[in-house]
Amino acid sequence: MVRLWWLETHQPVTLSPVLRHSDRVMHAVFSSDGHRLVSGCADGTVRVWDLAGCSVTPKSRHDIFSGDGSRFVFITNRCIEVRETLSGAKMSPLIDANAIDARLSQHGRYVLALSAEQSGRAGSQHSIQVWETGTAKPIGQMIMTTGDLASVALSIDRKRLLVVSNDVVRTWDVASGAPLVRGLVHNTKVQSAVWNSSGDNVASWAGQIVKVWDGATGQESFAPIKHAFPIKHVEFSPDGARLVTCDADEGFAKCSAQIWDAKTGQPMGSPMEHDDGILCAHFSSDGKRVVTASEDFTAIVWDTATGARLTPAIMHGEKVSNARFSPDGQWFVTASGDKTARIWSAETGDPLSPGLVHPTMLADARFSADLSRILTSDRHGNYWLCELAVDQRPVNDLMMLARLLSGDTVTAWGQVNVHTQGSLQTIWRRLRSQYAADFSTSTGDIAAWHEFQATENELAGQWFAATFHLERCRSLRPGDSNPAERLARARQHLAAGE
DSSP: EEEETTTTTTTTOOOOOOESSSSSEEEEETTTTTSEEEEEETSSOOEEGGGGGGTTOOOOOEEEOTTTEEEEEEEEEEEEEETTTTTBBBBBEEEEOOOSSEEEESSSSSEEEEEEEEEETEEEEEEEEEEOOOOEEEEEEEEEESOOOOEEOOOSSEEEEEETTEEEEEEEEOOOOOEEEEEEESSSSOOOEOOOSSSSEEEEEETTEEEETTTTTOOOOSEEEOOOOEEEEEEEEEEESEEEEOOOOOOOOOOOEOOOOTTTOOOOEEEESSSSOOOEEEEEESSSSEEEEEEEEEEEEEETTTOOSSSSEEEEEEEEEEEEEEEEEEEEEETTTTSSSEEEEEOHHHHHHHHEOOOOOOOEEEEETTSSSEEEOTTOOOEEEEEEOOSOOHHHHHHHHHHHTTTTTOOOTTTTOOOOOOOHHHHHHHHHHOGGGGGGHHHHHHHHHHHHEEEHHHHHHHHHHHHHHHHHHHHHHHOOOOHHHHHHHHHHHHHHTO
């Protein structure tokens, strides 16, 4: 047999780790793209295996991506280079920034280069320079800050920069390098902070408290929002009019996400409750829906205006670390501690893909702008690009195909199973004439299935069944001597009463 293992964890591949043979395996090697494996067996056969069924994942990356996942940045000898995520094409000349770290803006048009200057009584001192990606030219003046940096973020219009350090949040004017807010203080370590879409307001959170304030003056917009449990995520809606927050505790208490008016701090709609902690909440691109991801192993889509549930709770085998809408809002993708990412309908909650298995527990997943791939990541800085095979056939045809394959048991959520498009026999005739390839099996596929069954039965000592399948293999592969030799051995075992 051939056994597949994950290189990083030394653990067997979760699904189908064993590739069985009828005799001792002499050699096995991967193809250059890692999608197939060829093995040589002592019985004289060579087998080619498609590894899709073994859930072999794409190669991980250790790069820093823009907020929308369209670009990534890497550092070599303290020089920065930005590339396009899907093609790998260079998006910038080499930027000689003497950088020890770098962050991209939301759409990757600007890069923040961080350099360590020195350490003193006030803590580490850093310089931050904003660069334009396309031209590799610096934007504004270099900004100096002290303290251990938790996060940095550039406003969408790239005019202002915020820096989170310990229990303080500061903002700067990028053009002049002058400080705007010298220190908005929380009573405990600040988790993070985000700009709204217009770049004038900031939301920062620490412990159970969220503060919303003017990014130029530091004036708080309203009294701090207090949650019952530590806050896990805060996000402005795309138009900046709303704010969503969520919390989680270390136990199993029911927790909730809440929509707030970003000007008044008043709650909008009902709390969006889960049976355990909520780890994130993200708006759709039009701001009309929110998707939440929870430690109760579920994700749910909600109405922003009312807080009403729009889909059933979708289930994973472990906590759901993150969930995000596709750019067009039709789908959402989840990342889970069960080591899978999965795509779902944002309208019905129905699964649209199988679980995409990874070698480690996932922390995040997001769509590429063209929906051709999803970008997944874990908490150790590893990233994966997973290609999506999207079926371009009309939705009505796909619905009828689903009806046919399920024996007429597929029903849209909340609807009665009543169909007016004809019987299954009528649907079968129509689809078979239109998509002939889906209703036919090649001789090679049939022979491969009998080969697999024959091998399984040989290994199990089921010689009657092995004889049956080997006879079919011999008739389907008349020029192949291997089935005939194996058939003779199987008949010997059968004659011996085994």
